[in-house]
Amino acid sequence: MSDFDLTQQIIGEAIYVHKSLGPGLLESTYKNCLYYRLKTKGLKVEKEKSLPVVFDGQFLECGYRLDLVVEDQVIIELKSVKKLRDIHKAQMITYLKLSGYRIGLLLNFNVLKLVDGLIRLKY
Template sequence: MARSYTEFDNLTSNILKCAYDVHTKLGPGLLESAYKECLSYKLQTLGLFVEKEKAMPLIFEEVKLDCGYRIDILVEKTIVLELKSVEALNDVHTSQVLTYMRLGEFKIGYLMNFNVSSLRNGIKRYVL
């Protein structure tokens, strides 16, 4: 069953609240893995279905290739979260999120860089 816009709005609102909470409590400067574990935990405490390091196979024609692509966090089997802790986001990070969205046919994705003083400056939303 397809999700309504209201369900997506509520889901993305909860994701962003959790991300801001994690960033507020931990601050910038940690490894990506620390933010991933804490954000996953926060999302799960809300009762959301969370998959960490979700394998994303590449299907080319009739061949399924296990190339080692992994989504950092997939929420409710619908929203891709790609987390970073880098000096600055660049085009390859954007391409990564968009590729995961396209391969998995996901409509919404977030690229989150936790290595910023204000998380507002580290979040990019993508919609296909």
């Protein structure tokens, strides 16, 4: 499956979750529901994947966790905030850099239409 097709499928499932639940819930609720939906579609999904920091050639466990990783290709970072900020994008770019993954989806579920809370990033 191409990167584009995979991200389109993920976005479609995220929209389904958002339409079903609506805005205003906890981030963890959306994460668990999206995880469930992606798994039921037969996708490989990892939840709360550890992300060590490599510093001075050493792998250091610093407590970072990737919300979801799909098919060893796409990082999904979920938010439930008033507005996505530049710091959220910077965080995703850093996650991409540290992890070696190339594509990230930043999804803010605290919006009326999920498309207004969606950012696709490549590194």
